[in-house]
Amino acid sequence: MNDYPLVDIPVAASSSHGVPLDSLGYQETYRSIVHALDGDVESRRRADEALVQRGALYHGAPVPWSVVPKVFSRSDVSYLAWIAEMMGRVMDKVTEAYVADPLVRAFFSFDPRVEAACRAPVPYERPIPIARVDIFLDEETGDFQFCELNTDGSAGMLATSEITRVNLETEAGRLFARDHAVSVFDIYGACADAIMDAYRSAGGSAEHPVVAAIDYRESVNAPEIARFVDVFSQLGASLRFADIRDLAYEDGVLHDAVGPIDCVWRRLVISDLDSRPSPGVDAFLACANEGRVPMVGAFRTWPCATKTVFALFHDELAERILDADELAFVRAHVPATYMLDAQSDLSRFAERERWIAKPRDGFNGKGVQAGSECTDAEWVDVLQEMTRSGGTVQAYAPQFYTMNADGSVADGVKREEPHSNMEGLYLFNGRFAGVFTRCGTTAVIGALTGRLNMGCLVVDE
Numbered sequence: 001m002n003d004y005p006l007v008d009i010p011v012a013a014s015s016s017h018g019v020p021l022d023s024l025g026y027q028e029t030y031r032s033i034v035h036a037l038d039g040d041v042e043s044r045r046r047a048d049e050a051l052v053q054r055g056a057l058y059h060g061a062p063v064p065w066s067v068v069p070k071v072f073s074r075s076d077v078s079y080l081a082w083i084a085e086m087m088g089r090v091m092d093k094v095t096e097a098y099v100a101d102p103l104v105r106a107f108f109s110f111d112p113r114v115e116a117a118c119r120a121p122v123p124y125e126r127p128i129p130i131a132r133v134d135i136f137l138d139e140e141t142g143d144f145q146f147c148e149l150n151t152d153g154s155a156g157m158l159a160t161s162e163i164t165r166v167n168l169e170t171e172a173g174r175l176f177a178r179d180h181a182v183s184v185f186d187i188y189g190a191c192a193d194a195i196m197d198a199y200r201s202a203g204g205s206a207e208h209p210v211v212a213a214i215d216y217r218e219s220v221n222a223p224e225i226a227r228f229v230d231v232f233s234q235l236g237a238s239l240r241f242a243d244i245r246d247l248a249y250e251d252g253v254l255h256d257a258v259g260p261i262d263c264v265w266r267r268l269v270i271s272d273l274d275s276r277p278s279p280g281v282d283a284f285l286a287c288a289n290e291g292r293v294p295m296v297g298a299f300r301t302w303p304c305a306t307k308t309v310f311a312l313f314h315d316e317l318a319e320r321i322l323d324a325d326e327l328a329f330v331r332a333h334v335p336a337t338y339m340l341d342a343q344s345d346l347s348r349f350a351e352r353e354r355w356i357a358k359p360r361d362g363f364n365g366k367g368v369q370a371g372s373e374c375t376d377a378e379w380v381d382v383l384q385e386m387t388r389s390g391g392t393v394q395a396y397a398p399q400f401y402t403m404n405a406d407g408s409v410a411d412g413v414k415r416e417e418p419h420s421n422m423e424g425l426y427l428f429n430g431r432f433a434g435v436f437t438r439c440g441t442t443a444v445i446g447a448l449t450g451r452l453n454m455g456c457l458v459v460d461e
Contacts, residue, residue: 004168005183007458009190010431013081017142022073024139026180026459027402031068033172040067043170044409050169055223056162065163065407066419067172069455070437077458081432083144083333084425087133090326091149091304092430094312095127097321098303107317108308113285114270117299121291123202128301129194131427132156132436135333136420138400145397146334147422148358149309151301152269156424156436156453157187158224163407164455181460185434187426192231194428195296199237199263202294206262212242212254214284215267216276225267237263244268245280252292254283266297270305271361307360307392310337335395340386349393352379356396357386370396373442404439406452417441419452 034040044067051062058064072080097104099119110118134147164184167173176182199209211232213225225241232239242256254261264287273281288299303309312318313330314337322330338344339360349355352371359367369382386393399420406414424436437454 004177006186006189007077007183007434009186009433011077011081013085013432014075014078015082017079018075019140019142021076021079021137021139021142022459022461023071023076024402026071026073026457027068030071030172030176031403033175034067037171037175039413040170040172041409041413043172044407047166047170048408048410050166051162054162054165055226056158057223061410062408063159063163064452065159065166066404066439066452066454067407067416068402068404069164069167069173069457070421070423070435071176071457071459072435073459073461075461079142080423080425080435083135084133084427084432085430086326086329087146087149088128088131088427088430090322090330091131091133091151091309092127093321093326094304094309095300099300101320103317104312104321107312107315108303108306110302111274114273114299114302117285117288118302120289120299122298122300123291123294124198124296125201126198126429128304128427129198129296129429130191131301131304132424133427134422134424136397136399137423138398139402139421140400144333146310147397148307149304150424151305152266152297155221155224156438157191157426158221158227159453160434160436160456161187161227163453164457167455167457176457183458183460185426185456185458187434187436188228188231190426190428190433192228192235195263195265196232196235196237197429198296199294202263204262204294207236209237209262210260211237211239211263211265212256212261213239213265213267214242214244214247214256216245216272217241217243219269219272220267239265243280244284245278247280247283247287249283249287252290254287254293261293264293264295264297266295269361270299270302307337307358307394308339310334310394311339311392313337335397337392337394339390339392340383341390342387344387346380346383346387349379349383352376354396355393357382357391357393359386359389359391367391370442372396402439404452404454 048062056063132150135144137144246257248255355371357369401418404419405416419439421439426434435456440451
């Protein structure tokens with residue numbers, strides 16, 4: 001992608017948009033080029049090989065990818081920036097309210113250890129330095145609904161960057177870029193800049209700071225971290241992965257198996273901590289509670305990563321937190337969400353096609369069940385499990401479909417069919433900086449449900 005200019009960041013956000021979005025026309029043009037090339041099969045074969053060589057893998061095979069990327073105009077991108085940054089302001093306010101207001105904390109009902117860590121001091125300015133907000137965007141009308149909010153490692157950076165790259169290396173991508181002024185997002189650079197900004201904002205003064213990406217070894221996206229090593233090196237910092245079980249904390253200094261750490265980049269999902277206790281977890285919590293080591297993605301960001309925050313938006317408690325415009329925004333664009341317990345009246349969810357069930361602390365589509373894909377008996381079981389586990393039920397958001405196909409040809413050329421689309425909008429230091437797009441043919445677009453990851457191009461009109 002070095003041959004293509006980068007999208008200028010920050011983007012000028014705007015709530016206005018054309019109807020339909022320009023993306024539809026550009027994607028149809030790209031699709032027609034693929035058809036004219038009889039599927040561009042040989043290029044797709046080379047793309048599969050390139051994804052393997054570059055570490056963009058899923059279970060040892062090329063990460064699933066789509067033939068047609070998302071292609072946005074500058075005007076489209078300004079609209080996406082407005083959506084992302086508006087939600088970013090809302091998330092900042094909820095985060096601050098969680099720390100300050102006992103009624104807000106009670107609404108979330110976290111484990112006492114997690115609640116204490118969420119209230120611990122954070123030595124940098126931005127409440128949420130790194131986030132990704134996922135939406136279902138109707139490209140015909142410009143309407144959108146939020147799917148979920150992510151404030152952890154905000155995965156997908158490797159997939160979207162590498163798939164964008166191979167899209168442009170195919171014959172179809174080359175021909176499209178020949179006739180259009182194409183630019184791409186530098187998600188790696190924007191993310192690394194946000195982490196280093198947080199470190200310096202926290203008073204970090206090491207000439208060459210050591211940044212540790214902390215997760216469980218079996219969970220971390222190792223190729224993604226490896227790609228970031230060079231990016232941090234260009235910023236004068238050293239990045240390495242640290243398994244949380246290897247951590248020790250004493251006298252304000254955090255160590256991993258290699259040595260002292262100047263700055264933490266939390267990649268692990270907080271809901272994993274209770275199920276995998278260890279002395280390293282205790283050290284991590286102690287470090288978070290003291291707030292002496294800058295922790296990007298500190299526990300304070302956790303409330304906005306749970307499904308509970310969607311229920312909060314529709315509760316009268318939200319009126320204590322948000323102004324009129326923000327309240328109207330979330331209530332128009334966040335599906336109605338209900339937290340379940342043993343006392344919940346499940347009869348209101350009997351029309352299963354209207355609802356989707358999600359674990360309260362879930363991520364990556366794990367445990368998500370759409371009522372439309374259940375039998376009546378299965379849906380009753382899903383609801384009862386949500387009451388036992390304290391899960392949520394959410395109004396099913398309308399999906400927007402475009403024609404697409406699996407880009408991989410390792411097992412033969414797949415047929416083109418309608419795919420529902422989801423856009424993940426990255427926020428670094430509160431500013432929009434890129435898109436993680438994916439699509440699928442099932443009601444749940446997740447890594448466990450056959451989704452396709454998509455490249456993302458921006459065209460200058």
